[in-house]
Amino acid sequence: MRIANRIGFRGRLVSAMVALVAVVSVSIGALMMLYLFEDERSRAMEQLSLGERVAEEILQRRTSLILSRLDVVVKDFGFRSALASQDRATADSALENQSRRLGARFAMILDSNNRLLATADNPPEQLEEPDQIVDLLNQSQVNGFASQITVIDDRAVELVAIPVEAPGLRAQLVAGFELGAEVAEIIERLSGTEVLYRARKADASGFRFLSEGIEAGDDRLSELAKVSAGESLSARFVSSDHYFTRIVMLADESETRLQLMLLINRDASLNAYYKRAIEILLLVSSVLILAALIALITARSLGKPVLELARYAKSIGDGKSPEPPQVKVGGELAELRHALGDMLGKLKDREEQIRYAASHDEITGLPNAHAFLNSVREGFRANQTFRLFGLRINELSNINDTLGLAFGDKVLRAVAERLQRKLPDHAELARTGGGEFLMLADACSGEALDALAHQLLDTVQAPMQIDGTPFSLRCRMVSLQLPEDARDTDQLRRRVNLTFELAQTSRTPVTHYQPGRDEDHLRELQIISDLTTAIADMGLHMNYQPKLAMADGRLRQVEALVRWTHPQLGFISPEEFIFLAEQSGQITDLTRHILSRVARDASHWQASGLKIGVAINLSALDLSRPELIDEVSAAFSDWQLPMSEITLEVTESALMGDPETALETLGRLRELGVTLSVDDFGTGYSSLSQLRKLPVQELKIDKSFVLKLNKEPQDQLIVKSTIDMAHGLGLKVVAEGIENNETWHILKNWGCETGQGFYMSRPVAAPDLHATCEALQRLKPELEYPGETT
């Protein structure tokens, strides 16, 4: 992360700078290349136009030179005499002589009627026809001279005409001078361009080159032959692939076009151009590298203090107190460093406050539960053995309610102060809850323990004076031996609480933790928490134990018994989990669940022809709920048999807590038409006066009296008199726990109406009821006649 950031920061700076330099240098380079390209072109243009001027000038000078020479010739007396001699041979030879002196290719003299007077060096035939040169002759007649460039025998030739005028002699001298390689070389030398002659005849399609020994290859020549010049002056500058060319018109007549082509080979300048391009590229690259280096150095010098500050900030964040880094640069970074330093200071202050607040109790200033548990944890870690005392003020909420929170706070402060005073010096004291104080002292046991505990308790409970009010507190005190009684803080908390709960019912002023209590407690907690799931997920099973009419052995009713096999804890006795459900308030859900389960099971077996009623046990807590009536009527809304075939069994103790509500509920249940039965009669606090008030129709003798009825004369006495009493009160009697034929018959003889027990049938699942019925049918003879079978 740190490295990535570093690269990111520097990388961004470097890439920004490099990008900037790249854009600038590449555009400058591109511009330079463009300028160079344009420059090359314009220099070529300049050179070519120079060449053109040079060519024109050279041609003009040449013409002038020729003319001045000719002028001398035509004024030569001997020459004139020879012409005037009327002797053709003489005239020809004189002309030939002069022609050679002049370096003309050919010469001829025509008289004023354009008849040939003399020829030299075989003038081309086309010129012997004076029509070809009549314009030239007329121009010469008028201007005193004339010149014209044309193509003769594939050569560029300048024709020059000058009049020969002497007393009595009127003629014209026409001479042809070849514009050869010589002229081209002069132009080439002066202008630095290459020079080519090219010509085109009217009937020909393209230009031919007249010069000899042209060095350029054929492809180059064909490229040049295609170069065409426009009419305008500027269009005479043409660029082709390999050449810049400029065309000078030498003859532009309909039948013959003769042009002087000035060339600059582009290859050399292109090579130079490429060379410069590479140089520029190298320059741009080195500028880029330099820029990158500068950017890197800048980034480093800028990034280093930033990174140091970042490290500084990070270690502040980690809770360390680092020295501020030595940042050399000033300005913003120095300011940032100061800000970080200030922050560190303030952070420490605030942290101190928070830590104090987090570890101390606001009211007493003592360490709080958190801090206390930390100390305990450290003790565990150090394998120390010590004694933990806990003190809870009874009824602190009452004090707060009645005397005000401020008063309560003062009580707490006073308790804290007293405990502190009484505790050994190095003992730790903490307020860990509303009225709860925990103390850590050296390990002690026996008398020392009792002495200290009682001293503490007495100190706290000693009368005190708060705001002028005399006041004394009642407290509970617990003690645990550590680490024997708890190995970690979770266990400790739980066991301290558990011990406090035990202390509530304990008689001794100081309650010690009893090993194993916590494990039971945990099991109960698990049962309580899993019971909800079991109810919701149909994890409970219903078993039904037949209740038989003793008179004829008929299966009259079944008692619904709930069974629970816990996935981890295995079979849990109904007594245990019903007791816990009552404790946790889940009994309401459980009863509702059982009611609906039983109603459904009953509707199934009744639909299959078994006209059997049900008996359901109710908890004492159920009776305190008026909703129970609605729940019962809702569960059995589809009940097919008389409502009296539903028996609700309640224990005597159900009436103990809130007899009036319970009575009212029972009365209203009775109004539904169900049969009410007192369960487990004979155990607990049986109050006959209450029994009298109860709207019950049945009394169920507890099985403890029945199980060994056939052998215990005392039980027989109790049972017999109970049956008699019940009959006297107009109640029917049910006996449960009948385990043998003998008991059955004893009870039958005594007039007990209904019997229930393993002798007849164990509790069975609803689907097994049919089979149970058949089994009971087979048992019937035994039930009617005692001792006939075993």
Added chain:
Amino acid sequence: MMFMNRIGPLLLCFVPWGLVAEPLTMSLRLVDGQTGKPVADARIILNNGPAAEPASAEMIQKNRQFRPGSLVVARGSEVNFPNRDTTQHHVYSFSPAKTFNLELFADQPDAPVVFDKTGVVEVGCNIHDQMQGFILVTDSSLTAQTNASGLASFSLPAGMADRETISLSLWHPRLQDGTETVEYTVSLPVTNPVELSLDLAQARRESSRLDGLQQRFRDL
């Protein structure tokens, strides 16, 4: 003989012959065909007139000029070319009518030159290009020179006055081609003065040509 009759613009005014009893004199008026101005110093020769007698004449060189600039002589006449300049002259002509060559001389050439063919003989000096003279050699004795008004008159002999046409040869130093005469034919009778026109060159070409070349050399 390369006389060529050039048909120039010809304007003849015909006057009814009727009342004129004695047509002895014929006057001619010569105007410039271009400007309409009278042409002076033109030579007029009535051809086929009475034969002229050979005589001797001279054309002196003075101040590097031939004097007179033009001369009309009868065929067979002798012409002397005395030199009155301090420099020598080399008088010559390549004219078909008379080709001669008087090499460098001072005072007087050894012999006069005999002109035995009719025609215009152009005379020059080989060492002084600008010197130019003309000698018209004719058979006719009827010659005249126009005055400043361009007028010239002839007394026609009886034989000639009866003819239906009269042939005229005109010459002037400023003719386009000074080596030839211009031929006219006039129908008789005529009303005087007979008006004729000549096309004359405005300036001498030779000098313009030289100027042109010199101009070019200066430019270079």
